[in-house]
Amino acid sequence: MTTLQATATRAPEAPAAVETGGRPPARRYATGHRVALSLLAVVLAATVGFDAATRADVHRTQIPLVAADHRLDAATATLASTVSAAVATGHLRDQRRASVAHARSTITATEQQLGATLQTSGLQAFGIATLQDCIGGVNGARSAEGSSDLPGTDSSLTGASAVCLSSEGSSSGLAFPFDFPDPSVLSVGSRYYAFSTNSVTGNVQVIESPDLVHWTALGDALPALPGWAQPGRTWAPSVLQLGSAFVLFYTVDLASNGVQCISEATAAQPQGPYVDASGGPLVCQLAGDGSIDPSPFVGADGTPYLAWMSYGTQGQPSTLWSQQLSPDGTALAPGTAPTALLRPSESWQHGYIEGPDMVLSGGHYVLFYSAADWRTSDYAIGSAACAGPLGPCTQASGQPVLASQGGIAGPGGPSVFTDASGNLWLAFHAWLPGYVGYPNSRMLFLRRITITDGVPRIGP
């Protein structure tokens, strides 16, 4: 400003170069110069003022900017912490959800185990009740037996049969869960009759069934023995039906010397009572220490035959025999002689075979038999292919057709029969695993069997 004023003061002193319009040029110049300076000053002042105002605006603007920056910083920090907290909480949530999922999975598994365990417990409770009922029935039979109350024994066994079957399980073919050795089954009309070695209900046990499932103990099929026989050792009964007559063959001891022989008795109905009117045994190979296990059968031409076993003595093996019977089945056919069918030849037979049962199926004769020691789980059932009712027979294979397996031990006493529908069945006795040997029971089992081209196959 001081410079401008000095400049303005010096202007009038400049010499006038041109005279125009009544004023000298120097003066006009000075005047214009002053005006210009004044304008310039105004502009400058305005500029300075505007600049100052602008700077003031800048200053005013920077205040909210700083505040906004602070707020932004604070908001950013809060956002960061919030996001961090959300992430951490998310992790916690995920962990809890994972724990929940794991807990639920464990609960599901636990509840499945609980369900299975409760089911097992329920089955066990039922099994315990069944066992107790079975034990009660067997105890009742024992008491009745001790009192010589055979009807009471029959009734108790029949009543307990179903529950004892439930407790023992019938999947292995168990049909009658009491002592029923050397069984044979006869199909007559719509009924089935099974006979067995002497035991709980008498000399020849007989039970009856309409369906091979439910069995009723009928008592003793042979209530009286002939005078020449020794009581208490009547074994392996088997019945032949010829027309309306029934002939029972059975093993019995001679009272005179205890040698085992075979006798026969007749009845008008399959369950008996059978009457043995003989004066002596039908078959008795005294030279071979006796004969046991009779089993009648009918050949392809309708001729009846009897198969049996003789003990070996003095180094001779046991032998299975066959001989023709008279047409009424009560005697050996005149003019015939026993024919040897089979002797032990396989290692699994342990040098001993017994219990023959000849079957004619599809034109093939198949001989079933038991082998080895009946008191052990080595006892088993074998088969042989026979050319005819009198043999010769050839061992079928190097293995038994039925040996100890799940649910049965020491199977033996085979008896093949045909049911009302034409199906073949194998009846046999067996111990229960873990309960082998007398005084445990050899129980009655039934299994389906097929014979194809003379080769038997026994169902599970």
Add this chain to the structure above:
Amino acid sequence: MATVLLVAAIVVGLDARASLRRTNDELASTRLALHRTSAQLASARSHLAVVTAASDLAGLTLVAEDHQLSSDQAALDGARSTVSTQGADITALGRCLAGVEQSLNQTAAGDQAGAAASLANVAGDCSARTAS
């Protein structure tokens, strides 16, 4: 000289204007950032609230499931104990049945002494009772 001053003033003024424009731009930018950050913060807080609620719910569910699991495991332990006890009872009753059957067979064979001995051997087993 005046011209110089004027030019300087103008330059300074222009600079001030530029500074003001920049400051205004910064302010606008900052306000926009603040707005966005505030929106993000609100969203984050909302998300946090949701996550927290879910976490709390999961926690409560976990407690309930733990209780259920404890209850089931206790029931399972009890059932297993019952099964074990009943299994022992069944084993004993199986021996009992075998003994009674032996006794029956011996009675049928006239072996009264053997029958009595068989019964005596399983007397303890025959006293087994169901736990239920």
